[in-house]
Amino acid sequence: MSTRLRLAQCGLSAGKKARLHRILYKHGLGNGTALFLPYDQGLEHGPRDFFADPIAADPKYIIRLALEGGFNGIAIQIGLAEKFYWDYAGEVPLILKLNGKTDIPSDVSPLSPLHASVEDAVRLGADAVGYTLYVGSPAQEADFAQYRSVRQDAQRLGMPLIVWAYPRGEAIEHKGGKDSFYAVHYAARVASELGADVVKVNFPHPEKRTAVPTAYAEEFSSQEAIDAVVRAANRTMVLISGGGRAGDEVMLEKAQESMSAGATGLIFGRNVWQREHDESLRLVDQLRQVLAKYPTP
Ligand SMILES: O=P(O)(O)OC[C@H]1O[C@](O)(COP(=O)(O)O)[C@@H](O)[C@@H]1O
Numbered sequence: 001m002s003t004r005l006r007l008a009q010c011g012l013s014a015g016k017k018a019r020l021h022r023i024l025y026k027h028g029l030g031n032g033t034a035l036f037l038p039y040d041q042g043l044e045h046g047p048r049d050f051f052a053d054p055i056a057a058d059p060k061y062i063i064r065l066a067l068e069g070g071f072n073g074i075a076i077q078i079g080l081a082e083k084f085y086w087d088y089a090g091e092v093p094l095i096l097k098l099n100g101k102t103d104i105p106s107d108v109s110p111l112s113p114l115h116a117s118v119e120d121a122v123r124l125g126a127d128a129v130g131y132t133l134y135v136g137s138p139a140q141e142a143d144f145a146q147y148r149s150v151r152q153d154a155q156r157l158g159m160p161l162i163v164w165a166y167p168r169g170e171a172i173e174h175k176g177g178k179d180s181f182y183a184v185h186y187a188a189r190v191a192s193e194l195g196a197d198v199v200k201v202n203f204p205h206p207e208k209r210t211a212v213p214t215a216y217a218e219e220f221s222s223q224e225a226i227d228a229v230v231r232a233a234n235r236t237m238v239l240i241s242g243g244g245r246a247g248d249e250v251m252l253e254k255a256q257e258s259m260s261a262g263a264t265g266l267i268f269g270r271n272v273w274q275r276e277h278d279e280s281l282r283l284v285d286q287l288r289q290v291l292a293k294y295p296t297p
Pocket residue numbers: 038039040041044045164166241242243244267268269270271
């Protein structure tokens with residue numbers, strides 16, 4: 001289904017539609033696909049993520065990289081948005097991440113607390129908000145309740161809601177793991193059931209089959225798995241996460257399979273900025289070439 005059709009059929013408010021239209025058609029390739037730059041890892045993982053290329057610790061450098069690379073948007077936390085986005089407001093869309101946590105506590109029962117609001121996003125000129133939902137966490141009940149208040153605010157204020165649907169916690173570790181096909185497939189469906197406008201998922205790994213429900217125990221190719229994930233999200237647009245550093249070939253194949261499955265786009269962070277500037281732009285250019293093959297005018 002084309003992005004425009006999705007926007008037309010989803011009963012979105014005019015505010016959500018206008019913002020999504022701006023992100024998808026006025027930035028990036030302008031063809032209905034999206035390439036986002038996530039930069040919340042300083043909170044989620046700590047400064048260790050910047051060791052590979054220390055300049056990446058500088059938020060100004062990253063925002064400029066997003067502009068230079070022709071990204072559709074940059075996802076950052078409130079502190080960086082307030083101190084750094086102002087200089088570039090409107091030049092590259094802002095996705096304000098509303099919740100987040102450190103990785104210092106164990107991942108047994110994760111919950112990502114809120115520290116910004118949809119009102120903050122409106123004030124800062126954001127075109128979308130991001131919420132991390134830990135699908136299957138023992139703290140899921142509190143997470144769902146917190147998510148509900150964000151969804152209602154986003155609905156009221158016409159702000160598109162992007163859900164980082166991340167299977168996490170003790171239970172999923174015993175059922176294939178957080179990036180098994182079973183886990184990612186389920187997460188995509190959960191985000192759609194819970195009213196996300198866009199869902200961001202990890203690329204599924206069908207080979208991770210230990211203790212998964214029997215329906216997932218047979219062999220699936222990675223293309224079959226990502227096809228099913230995008231279908232599971234139905235009218236919710238899908239973005240595929242980058243994950244930790246991997247080879248360029250692996251990343252390009254992931255991009256190709258995701259777009260061919262009908263994903264709206266990619267949200268690659270560490271694989272883009274954990275390297276020298278020219279190398280970052282070279283990978284971005286290759287990713288844009290993949291997106292250019294899947295326009296949804
Ligand atoms: O899988 P983890 O460790 O929770 O990673 C979370 C991080 O991954 C992202 O979702 C995507 O970024 P990357 O492309 O760097 O993986 C970030 O927004 C977030 O900080």
